[in-house]
Amino acid sequence: MSNVTNVLLCGVGGQGVLLASEVLALVAAEEKAQVKQTEVHGVAQRGGSVVSHLRFGDLVYSPTVRTGTGDILVAFERLEAVRYGHYLKPGGLMLINDIEVMPGQMGEYQPYPTGIIEFLQSKAFKIEEIPATALAKAHGNSKVSSLIILGALSSYLDLSQQAWERVIRKRIPPKLVDINLQAFKVGVEMAQAKAQAAVDRAECN
Amino acid sequence: MTQEAGQRMLMAGNNAIARGAYEAGVYFASGYPGTPSTEILEVISQFSEIKAQWAANEKVAFDEAMGVAMSGKRALCSMKYVGLNVAADSFMVFPFAGTVGGFVVISADDPGMYSSQNEQDNRYFARLAQIPMIEPSDPQEAKDYLKLAYELSEKFSTPVLFRTSMRVSHSKGMVTLGERNEVGEGKSFVKDVPSWVVPIFAKALKAKLDAKLAAISDYVETYQYNRIEKGKGKLGVITSGASYTYTKEILPEASVLKLAVTYPLPKQTILDFCARYDKVYIIEELDSFIEDQIRAWGVTNLSGKDIFPRTGEFSPDVLAKCLFDEQPVNDFSKEFNIISRPPQLCAGCPHRGAYLALKKSGAIVTGDIGCYTLGALPPLGAMHTSFAMGTSVGNAFGFELGGINKVAAVIGDATFIHGGIPSLIDVVYNGGNTTVVILDNSTTGMTGHQEHPATGQTLQGKEAPKLDLVNLVKALGVKHVQVADPFDQKAMLQAINEALANEGPSVVITNRPCIFSRGEKHRPKTPYVIDQDICTQCGACQRIGCPAVLPGEQATIDDVSCTGCSLCAQACKFDAIYLKGE
Numbered sequence: 128m129s130n131v132t133n134v135l136l137c138g139v140g141g142q143g144v145l146l147a148s149e150v151l152a153l154v155a156a157e158e159k160a161q162v163k164q165t166e167v168h169g170v171a172q173r174g175g176s177v178v179s180h181l182r183f184g185d186l187v188y189s190p191t192v193r194t195g196t197g198d199i200l201v202a203f204e205r206l207e208a209v210r211y212g213h214y215l216k217p218g219g220l221m222l223i224n225d226i227e228v229m230p231g232q233m234g235e236y237q238p239y240p241t242g243i244i245e246f247l248q249s250k251a252f253k254i255e256e257i258p259a260t261a262l263a264k265a266h267g268n269s270k271v272s273s274l275i276i277l278g279a280l281s282s283y284l285d286l287s288q289q290a291w292e293r294v295i296r297k298r299i300p301p302k303l304v305d306i307n308l309q310a311f312k313v314g315v316e317m318a319q320a321k322a323q324a325a326v327d328r329a330e331c332n
Numbered sequence: 333m334t335q336e337a338g339q340r341m342l343m344a345g346n347n348a349i350a351r352g353a354y355e356a357g358v359y360f361a362s363g364y365p366g367t368p369s370t371e372i373l374e375v376i377s378q379f380s381e382i383k384a385q386w387a388a389n390e391k392v393a394f395d396e397a398m399g400v401a402m403s404g405k406r407a408l409c410s411m412k413y414v415g416l417n418v419a420a421d422s423f424m425v426f427p428f429a430g431t432v433g434g435f436v437v438i439s440a441d442d443p444g445m446y447s448s449q450n451e452q453d454n455r456y457f458a459r460l461a462q463i464p465m466i467e468p469s470d471p472q473e474a475k476d477y478l479k480l481a482y483e484l485s486e487k488f489s490t491p492v493l494f495r496t497s498m499r500v501s502h503s504k505g506m507v508t509l510g511e512r513n514e515v516g517e518g519k520s521f522v523k524d525v526p527s528w529v530v531p532i533f534a535k536a537l538k539a540k541l542d543a544k545l546a547a548i549s550d551y552v553e554t555y556q557y558n559r560i561e562k563g564k565g566k567l568g569v570i571t572s573g574a575s576y577t578y579t580k581e582i583l584p585e586a587s588v589l590k591l592a593v594t595y596p597l598p599k600q601t602i603l604d605f606c607a608r609y610d611k612v613y614i615i616e617e618l619d620s621f622i623e624d625q626i627r628a629w630g631v632t633n634l635s636g637k638d639i640f641p642r643t644g645e646f647s648p649d650v651l652a653k654c655l656f657d658e659q660p661v662n663d664f665s666k667e668f669n670i671i672s673r674p675p676q677l678c679a680g681c682p683h684r685g686a687y688l689a690l691k692k693s694g695a696i697v698t699g700d701i702g703c704y705t706l707g708a709l710p711p712l713g714a715m716h717t718s719f720a721m722g723t724s725v726g727n728a729f730g731f732e733l734g735g736i737n738k739v740a741a742v743i744g745d746a747t748f749i750h751g752g753i754p755s756l757i758d759v760v761y762n763g764g765n766t767t768v769v770i771l772d773n774s775t776t777g778m779t780g781h782q783e784h785p786a787t788g789q790t791l792q793g794k795e796a797p798k799l800d801l802v803n804l805v806k807a808l809g810v811k812h813v814q815v816a817d818p819f820d821q822k823a824m825l826q827a828i829n830e831a832l833a834n835e836g837p838s839v840v841i842t843n844r845p846c847i848f849s850r851g852e853k854h855r856p857k858t859p860y861v862i863d864q865d866i867c868t869q870c871g872a873c874q875r876i877g878c879p880a881v882l883p884g885e886q887a888t889i890d891d892v893s894c895t896g897c898s899l900c901a902q903a904c905k906f907d908a909i910y911l912k913g914e
Binding site for chain 2: 139161162163164165166175176187193194195213229232233237246311
């Protein structure tokens with residue numbers, strides 16, 4: 128089943144991980160024979176850790192991704208990239224929104240860990256940090272950061288830009304379609320600029 | 333999005349079950365919210381062709397659906413697996429009579445206890461009640477098998493248990509839609525005392541039930557949906573539900589007997605299948621329900637719970653580990669000393685105010701099932717027991733009977749209506765002094781904000797008579813009834829202390845709605861801020877366990893999530909916390 132693409136989206140409840148994974152699943156449904164997506168609903172609606180598994184291709188049985196087989200892990204928050212990193216295959220791509228959301232505290236105060244990116248780099252993943260939240264704020268609406276993240280993600284997936292646009296138009300409330308499409312485009316352009324920069328660097332070397 | 337027959341679309345298992353109810357021509361659906369079943373009834377409520385309603389609890393839902401089925405129409409009731417414990421009284425007796433219209437009970441199990449108080453394998457209920465059970469493994473089957481369940485139900489005049497699990501209910505997959513099949517006017521209820529008055533005629537009806545089960549057992553031997561997928565080699569697998577999908581990932585070459593009906597089992601089919609292979613794996617989540625029955629037939633070339641776990645959810649990784657000793661990739665977050673994100677009461681949750689006061693009162697608090705169960709965790713730590721729906725009230729009375737006096741029961745509004753009322757009647761009847769705190773947040777919070785009899789709206793959002801909890805508890809005979817504001821700590825503590833000191837039963841009802849309830853969601857909110865010049869860093873505001881009070885040596889308040897409830901300001905002894913703009 129090598130033609131199955133495995134994607135994980137993770138973050139903190141309230142960040143829009145579930146909406147983003149629904150949009151991705153709908154886009155995949157437009158272009159692939161089979162799509163499976165799963166997540167855990169439960170008591171940790173807000174502030175808890177959230178992970179969504181997505182698998183699409185010709186023939187997909189299990190909705191859950193095996194550890195060590197994810198092609199791409201999209202973390203809407205840095206710490207969550209560490210929590211679910213072991214689902215990614217060796218050399219797999221991590222797209223990390225470069226923000227830190229402090230977990231709620233139950234007992235003794237624990238500071239937010241430092242050195243996350245260095246730690247993940249030591250695991251030999253391909254890591255792309257994206258300033259989605261900052262870009263969303265710069266565009267006047269912090270809530271569209273998840274569409275910026277999806278825009279960046281779209282550059283790494285074999286799904287057409289037309290399908291993304293169709294789904295965003297269908298799934299997002301009409302009032303918010305334009306701002307979300309703009310955010311998506313910001314994400315696409317950011318990823319393309321990063322790719323170009325990588326090419327330029329390679330040529331310099 | 334429009335949904336037309338022939339269309340292929342992405343759907344979650346629960347949405348597909350609801351679509352199946354629509355296509356099956358279901359006339360009536362009832363249920364009680366509970367993860368992972370809640371969306372089934374919510375989605376059904378969007379079909380105008382189906383009468384759908386939330387019931388006060390699962391037994392009521394069952395009894396209503398049963399009445400509709402006896403009247404000759406197709407009926408459905410939907411619940412979380414523990415709900416079937418509540419409905420079990422009727423569930424066990426109805427099969428003695430059978431049904432007129434098709435009748436399907438949906439039990440959504442939660443292997444792994446993602447959002448549940450226990451782990452329980454509800455397949456035993458089908459065997460206990462001697463009725464057939466169907467289990468889908470993905471959304472397409474969830475829709476199609478529900479229709480099969482109605483056919484089985486009507487063919488044999490029996491209720492059918494439709495068992496789903498969290499992973500089937502909450503996973504999305506592609507589903508091809510079909511037409512609605514209006515069942516039309518079929519048979520109707522006919523007065524016939526020996527058929528329907530079960531207690532008087534139970535002996536004769538039990539013999540009929542045994543004969544019916546034998547007939548169903550014969551029927552499933554050739555049931556086309558119990559299918560064999562022939563593979564290569566000498567390895568066989570018997571499986572069903574979500575486990576089937578993991579089997580196909582990990583043992584793609586094995587021959588698989590995929591069961592749609594998991595009770596009664598097709599004995600001869602299974603014996604023949606087992607005889608054909610050197611070794612047969614029984615891959616089933618939770619208990620050895622299928623395996624035990626096959627072993628009882630004398631089959632020995634089996635492997636099941638000798639290698640697969642009896643608890644927790646299966647996954648492709650679990651199967652690979654048990655079958656091939658393939659370890660899952662090491663969760664390296666542990667070597668990083670990652671910090672967890674524990675679930676906690678939301679910023680602005682009114683339960684927090686009740687718990688802060690209860691903690692100060694020093695009472696032992698018997699708890700119940702809802703978001704407010706989180707009040708047991710630090711830093712609140714103000715709930716000391718929790719078991720099942722409605723248990724808190726009887727438990728509190730029991731503590732008192734056992735000689736412990738300062739006890740309060742804490743129960744939510746929906747949970748009180750579901751299972752607390754008879755216990756409170758009992759406290760009054762038997763002369764208890766029990767204190768009950770009803771955390772009335774005007775919604776069914778934990779399952780995603782469903783309406784209930786005291787919210788004034790129906791499942792479809794239509795206006796409904798609003799159950800008055802104050803007058804209800806007064807009518808039960810409780811004389812000491814107080815309504816208190818959990819955001820006013822002084823008043824809340826006073827109400828609790830007075831209730832605890834009162835001779836005779838007492839009830840305190842909190843009056844702040846959930847921050848996600850209809851009225852609250854869009855209310856403009858002014859956040860609080862901390863004056864860093866006055867703050868002494870004593871940490872009192874952080875000990876109320878509010879996610880909007882951000883951790884750190886110097887506390888700050890997140891002005892996005894703060895709802896302005898003022899509990900942190902009341903906790904501050906130095907008046908360092910004030911409303912923004914003041």
